[in-house]
Amino acid sequence: MSDGDTRLPIEPLEVRHRREGLVHLALTAAIALAAVPALAIVLFIAYKGAPAISLGFFTEMPMAGMTQGGILPAIVGTLWLVGVSLLFSVPIGILAGVYLSEYAGRSLLARGVDMAIVNLAGVPSIVHALFGLGAFVLFLDFGTSILSGGLTLGVMTLPVIITSTKAAMQSVPHTFRVACWNLGATRWQTIWHVVLPNALPGILTGVILQVSRSAGETAPVLFTGAAFYLPILPTSVWNQTMALSMHVYALVTQVPKVPEATKYATALVLLGVVLCFNSFAIVLRTYLRRNRRW
Amino acid sequence: MNEAPAVRIRGLSLWYGAFRALEHVTMDVHRGEIMGLIGPSGCGKSTLLRCLNRLNDQPYVRIEGDLTIAGYDVMSPTTDTLALRRDVGMVFQRPNPLPISIRDNVLFGLRLHAPKTSKAEQEARMEGALREVMLWDDLKDRLHHDGESLSLEARQKLCIARLLPLKPTVLLFDEPCSALDPAGTAAVEELMRTLRGTYTQVVVTHNMQQARRISDRCAFMLMGELVELDDTAQLFTHPSDERTARYIEGRFG
Numbered sequence: 001m002s003d004g005d006t007r008l009p010i011e012p013l014e015v016r017h018r019r020e021g022l023v024h025l026a027l028t029a030a031i032a033l034a035a036v037p038a039l040a041i042v043l044f045i046a047y048k049g050a051p052a053i054s055l056g057f058f059t060e061m062p063m064a065g066m067t068q069g070g071i072l073p074a075i076v077g078t079l080w081l082v083g084v085s086l087l088f089s090v091p092i093g094i095l096a097g098v099y100l101s102e103y104a105g106r107s108l109l110a111r112g113v114d115m116a117i118v119n120l121a122g123v124p125s126i127v128h129a130l131f132g133l134g135a136f137v138l139f140l141d142f143g144t145s146i147l148s149g150g151l152t153l154g155v156m157t158l159p160v161i162i163t164s165t166k167a168a169m170q171s172v173p174h175t176f177r178v179a180c181w182n183l184g185a186t187r188w189q190t191i192w193h194v195v196l197p198n199a200l201p202g203i204l205t206g207v208i209l210q211v212s213r214s215a216g217e218t219a220p221v222l223f224t225g226a227a228f229y230l231p232i233l234p235t236s237v238w239n240q241t242m243a244l245s246m247h248v249y250a251l252v253t254q255v256p257k258v259p260e261a262t263k264y265a266t267a268l269v270l271l272g273v274v275l276c277f278n279s280f281a282i283v284l285r286t287y288l289r290r291n292r293r294w
Numbered sequence: 295m296n297e298a299p300a301v302r303i304r305g306l307s308l309w310y311g312a313f314r315a316l317e318h319v320t321m322d323v324h325r326g327e328i329m330g331l332i333g334p335s336g337c338g339k340s341t342l343l344r345c346l347n348r349l350n351d352q353p354y355v356r357i358e359g360d361l362t363i364a365g366y367d368v369m370s371p372t373t374d375t376l377a378l379r380r381d382v383g384m385v386f387q388r389p390n391p392l393p394i395s396i397r398d399n400v401l402f403g404l405r406l407h408a409p410k411t412s413k414a415e416q417e418a419r420m421e422g423a424l425r426e427v428m429l430w431d432d433l434k435d436r437l438h439h440d441g442e443s444l445s446l447e448a449r450q451k452l453c454i455a456r457l458l459p460l461k462p463t464v465l466l467f468d469e470p471c472s473a474l475d476p477a478g479t480a481a482v483e484e485l486m487r488t489l490r491g492t493y494t495q496v497v498v499t500h501n502m503q504q505a506r507r508i509s510d511r512c513a514f515m516l517m518g519e520l521v522e523l524d525d526t527a528q529l530f531t532h533p534s535d536e537r538t539a540r541y542i543e544g545r546f547g
Contacts, residue, residue, distance in 0.1 A: 175386075175388065175390040176390070176392055176393070178386070178390065179390045179391070179392055179453075180392070180402075181379070182347070182349075182379055182383065182384045183379065183380075183383075183402055183403035183406060183456065183457070183460075184375075184376045184377070184378075184379040184380040184403060184406060184407060184460075185376075185403075185406050186376060189406055193402070193406075194392055194393075194394075198393060
């Protein structure tokens with residue numbers, strides 16, 4: 001300590017310690033403000049919905065104008081829709097992200113495409129829904145079906161998957177690429193053997209977020225694939241189906257005399273389904289990350 | 295030395311944009327020898343080394359002259375860099391093992407170029423490579439460990455070992471010891487000495503003692519020019535150029 005150096009206007013230590021304390025407090029408050037509402041929502045829904053949860057709620061068809069029975073077709077329908085959207089958006093999104101990261105370079109065109117994709121990620125879901133209605137339901141004549149709904153969800157999730165893939169690829173240290181090239185690897189061999197395996201955890205993070213979004217968004221499936229009331233299980237992608245997000249919307253706003261608990265229980269199941277998808281992806285990501293150290 | 299030289303450089307000039315980094319460099323490296331490249335920072339020694347396996351292929355780089363290495367006409371646009379880099383291996387300043395097991399690191403290049411190699415042949419080549427770099431006895435029981443888990447010295451040796459299963463003829467070293475401690479430096483230098491004769495080695499170093507200890511012949515470069523090239527003993531005791539004399543005496547650089 002050079003407190004004895006009278007030529008410097010040394011700031012008193014207690015001032016700096018106090019400032020550090022204030023900043024720490026402010027940051028803690030911020031995380032609390034963010035976490036408390038989220039937790040409160042989940043607990044509130046769980047509390048209100050729990051009375052309606054039973055085995056039958058998961059395994060039965062809705063009955064009596066959806067005021068009784070279970071929500072099986074909505075659960076199954078959501079799984080179908082999310083499945084179709086992932087089958088479409090994950091391969092295309094990852095390959096497009098790889099292209100943008102490794103092959104596109106920094107040309108004006110590449111930067112333009114890049115910017116377009118980033119902006120597309122911010123387009124409201126109702127706009128994607130209208131696009132899906134025009135493109136898949138009407139123009140390609142897939143009708144109102146799981147295929148149309150899944151593709152619409154896929155288009156909606158594509159930009160984020162592309163962007164996160166690209167970011168994950170670019171965070172892989174450059175020295176790995178140089179090491180590969182110097183052993184005579186082609187660009188694709190470098191990507192396949194080194195860059196992609198190391199980018200997978202980051203790519204999965206993007207996919208996880210989009211799974212939740214696919215399952216939760218109502219607008220994109222509203223015109224394209226989801227049925228209001230259809231108490232049968234879908235058997236192919238050409239069927240219409242019920243969906244959890246849509247069902248919550250219907251129960252809350254469209255159907256009279258639905259018990260309070262049933263509405264909240266449906267929302268709780270939607271949360272649970274998303275959580276299942278996410279935990280699977282998080283376990284996979286943790287497994288892939290085990291031996292990464294940067 | 296009645297064979298053709300392993301590296302033959304004639305009138306090589308290189309520009310980074312408008313900046314001329316190499317000026318009409320001409321030299322031969324004989325088969326099996328260790329050639330040292332010394333000179334102050336920015337003299338072009340690393341640039342020259344990077345030309346040898348086409349690491350300078352960038353739009354803003356312009357190169358003129360003739361360059362033959364391991365039988366490849368490096369300057370020809372039709373020369374395949376994949377094959378060139380199979381025969382001409384590069385070792386970098388910072389050891390850069392891949393984040394995979396030791397075994398996979400050593401076999402990485404082999405599997406790229408000859409994916410159908412039998413398991414037995416792969417194991418034999420891997421053991422041979424690790425023996426050549428004197429790592430086999432230490433590592434034979436933990437070949438499945440991550441290459442990045444090793445000490446810096448062992449990592450650098452691993453980076454040398456992974457070049458060997460493809461039987462290259464020329465090894466290029468870009469300041470291979472500058473990230474290592476004195477013991478690691480001594481070990482890598484010892485390794486380079488044992489590889490002498492089997493491989494042609496070109497070593498860029500800013501460490502004059504190192505150049506003196508390991509190289510057979512040595513080239514002094516300054517501002518993109520090859521000032522002097524001679525037997526190492528001769529260059530360090532009786533330099534013929536005043537600039538070389540001043541550099542090796544430590545008066546600049």
